[in-house]
Amino acid sequence: MSAADFDAIVIGTSAGGIEALSRLLPALPAALHASVLIVLHLPRDRPSLLADLFAPQCALAVCEAEDKEPLQPGTVYFAPPDYHLLVDRERDGSVVLALSSDELVHYSRPSIDVLFESAADAYGPRLLGIVLTGGNQDGAAGLAAVHREGGRCIVQSPDEAQAAYMPEAALRRGHADEVLTLAQIAERLSRL
């Protein structure tokens, strides 16, 4: 796993996710080539403060995704509340962010599966998928799609996850190339 391997990193998490991301995102290097897309389950009826919360901790630009925004390298995008976040390839081959208000998946909008499956289609083997702490099975099918399309899959060790259900479901139904602690994931990310 080296810096040139990935065009995008997708991360999915719910319960305990803010704390986990606080340990991972500051590890991302300023010169990162990949785009980072994150689904963190949140209440659907309030604006999200995630971008404001994480921007000061990160060497990279951090923002909330907007529809049809061309993906920039070295930028962290959070899915907005109450929308699914997807990636689409436009006619000219460029990759853009796309949103949808289609039905909830695993009681969630945004859903990790929706992001991971569309990213797997768009990026194939150039994708790194990471499933972290969380209290439902969202992300398991998505991680399976990342693996099916040749991407690399990391799951947080359920033993240390604040909520073990999500990483356990990902290991059961999805696929993991590595099961790692947050400290180990952060160390991997810092070398990208």
Add this chain to the structure above:
Amino acid sequence: MTDRDSSAESPADRSFEIELKLLIDAIYLKYHYDFREYAGASLKRRLLAALERFDCATLSQLQDRLLHDTEVFPQLLDYLTVQVSEMFRDPDYFLALRQTVIPMLRTYPSLKIWVAGCSTGEEVYSFAILLREEGLLDRTLIYATDINTNALARAAAGVYSVDRIAGFTDNHRRSGARNSLSDYYTAAYGRAMFDKSLRKNIVFSDHSLATDSVFAEVQLVSCRNVLIYFNRELQDRALGLFSDALCRKGFLGLGSKESLRFSRHADAFADLVREQRLFQKQDFAA
């Protein structure tokens, strides 16, 4: 390390992409509905769901049924197009309309408003109620358009499940309501029927942002969470229609995460209430 261009898709998936293109072409040729410029990732998800719903193993099977059983297409159209919305969804949007746009609309002796992609009508009734509360409904004509005629018929009926009324009521209250939402409907047998007088000035009409043209000059276009299902080219087409339909200094409202920044029509509009995605048409716009 993998070279980007050698990233071979699995054969099964390549077949899916081919079948998807053929299906969309078949729909266009047979039924004249144009999904060719819809955003690919969401369209794929919906078609995967449709495969389950219609109990088909492949899109080719679905295509066979579509072409030879005309009862299948209207059902599929619901799958591909119907958006479940809420009345007064994003109450802050309607609050901003009341505070910023309505005072300017008051200066017109008569008004025309276009709710584009109205689906089953929740947003249209929200506008009718808001305009009644602001004393403008009687001099307003609302064009409510969608490509799905089933959805339009449901919109015209104005009947919603009472389970949804609590959410609608809360949104309405937060939108700067002047009355109670219950003033506008009667509830019976688990359904809430909205007052007929609200739709006296609403014209429900079959219109496609992908293939049809401008049909009237309007002061306000509201088109929320419709453009997210289009690719950039089709978004540009739709925004061009809105720009052409709007009068000088007319208003445009989009969904809360939709943007003009990535469109070639970005310069045709200026931010009016940035947070609520309310825009105003610029003078001398192309």
